[in-house]
Amino acid sequence: MAGAGPGAGGTQARGREPLNFAEFVRQAMHSAADQVEPCADGLVSIRARILAGSGVPWPQALALSVYWLGPKRKA
Amino acid sequence: MRAAGREKDSTHDGVLSRLYQQVTELHEARFRMDYDLAKGLERYRAWLGDQTEAPAAPVAAGPDSEGAGAGLDAAEDEQATVILTAVSVEAVMPDTFPASGTVRAEWSADRAVVELYSEHYRALVRLAALLLRDTPTAEEVVQDSFIAMHESWLRLKDTEKALAYLRQVVVNRSRSVLRHRTVVDKNLQKPAPDMPSAEHGAFVSLERSAVVAALRDLPERQREAIVLRYYADLSEAEIATAMGISRGAVKSHTARGMSSLRAALEEE
Numbered sequence: 001m002a003g004a005g006p007g008a009g010g011t012q013a014r015g016r017e018p019l020n021f022a023e024f025v026r027q028a029m030h031s032a033a034d035q036v037e038p039c040a041d042g043l044v045s046i047r048a049r050i051l052a053g054s055g056v057p058w059p060q061a062l063a064l065s066v067y068w069l070g071p072k073r074k075a
Numbered sequence: 076m077r078a079a080g081r082e083k084d085s086t087h088d089g090v091l092s093r094l095y096q097q098v099t100e101l102h103e104a105r106f107r108m109d110y111d112l113a114k115g116l117e118r119y120r121a122w123l124g125d126q127t128e129a130p131a132a133p134v135a136a137g138p139d140s141e142g143a144g145a146g147l148d149a150a151e152d153e154q155a156t157v158i159l160t161a162v163s164v165e166a167v168m169p170d171t172f173p174a175s176g177t178v179r180a181e182w183s184a185d186r187a188v189v190e191l192y193s194e195h196y197r198a199l200v201r202l203a204a205l206l207l208r209d210t211p212t213a214e215e216v217v218q219d220s221f222i223a224m225h226e227s228w229l230r231l232k233d234t235e236k237a238l239a240y241l242r243q244v245v246v247n248r249s250r251s252v253l254r255h256r257t258v259v260d261k262n263l264q265k266p267a268p269d270m271p272s273a274e275h276g277a278f279v280s281l282e283r284s285a286v287v288a289a290l291r292d293l294p295e296r297q298r299e300a301i302v303l304r305y306y307a308d309l310s311e312a313e314i315a316t317a318m319g320i321s322r323g324a325v326k327s328h329t330a331r332g333m334s335s336l337r338a339a340l341e342e343e
Binding site: 022024026031032033034038042045047049053 | 118119188197200202204210217218222225285287301308
């Protein structure tokens with residue numbers, strides 16, 4: 001997906017070879033976003049909240065979700 | 076009468092609390108930091124599959140009842156069965172004994188959540204983090220989106236549509252969070268209304284990128300269009316769906332945003 005999109009054109013990316021501006025933006029955003037690492041237990045929270053939304057008391061919803069999917073959420 | 080009710084509630088809370096403690100203590104070894112989530116997912120997928128193929132099968136012990144590498148001994152398994160049965164299984168897993176006609180849709184919703192989570196959760200959190208510059212809030216927004224998708228599954232019934240729906244909800248909720256943040260920050264008279272507060276420390280690493288920092292100063296629509304185009308690599312049509320605007324508007328927001336971004340970066 002080399003960038004030929006809006007704003008395309010040469011630019012000097014600080015000490016590197018000139019890049020297509022769109023490609024430069026793409027690379028910068030990917031490299032910044034790659035540093036974001038979500039917690040491993042997102043599915044536990046989602047599952048527990050779905051159960052809780054269907055009327056299951058929160059402690060049971062969480063216990064069951066942890067039982068299936070672990071790991072235990074750290075405070 | 077009220078006192079009796081309070082006493083009943085208190086007993087109920089006590090029972091729930093003991094239940095939670097028992098379940099977590101029983102499986103402490105499985106839930107350590109080095110717990111293998113991928114195996115947990117596999118077990119859950121297998122369990123969902125078993126339920127699809129054999130709806131009448133007993134489910135009280137959850138995925139481990141099949142003995143799929145859970146690493147539990149028989150006594151622990153039996154104890155788990157007893158505990159889970161005690162908390163009214165049909166209330167905990169409404170898709171286990173549902174009314175006829177809703178069975179498959181309910182199962183599919185659970186399965187869709189698992190499958191889409193495995194493939195897209197991380198990318199969606201990163202997308203939201205670029206919009207919000209705050210990882211914990213980004214995770215919350217994405218989790219909300221999965222829950223909304225689960226609720227809308229009967230209408231979606233398709234993973235492609237569901238993914239588009241997830242993106243749409245992520246963009247809309249991120250926008251709401253930013254607007255709320257702007258109002259709160261205005262009331263607190265902070266100098267930069269769109270800046271996250273100090274507790275949003277997780278975004279610091281994102282801010283190290285000049286491009287991401289410059290994105291902060293763009294109008295929200297331009298920022299969304301650029302992130303969806305250059306981070307999520309979406310087509311104009313997909314961006315239009317995610318943002319709820321026309322393709323022409325997407326082109327315009329992207330072009331203006333890129334132009335402002337280039338000007339901001341060249342100024343530095």
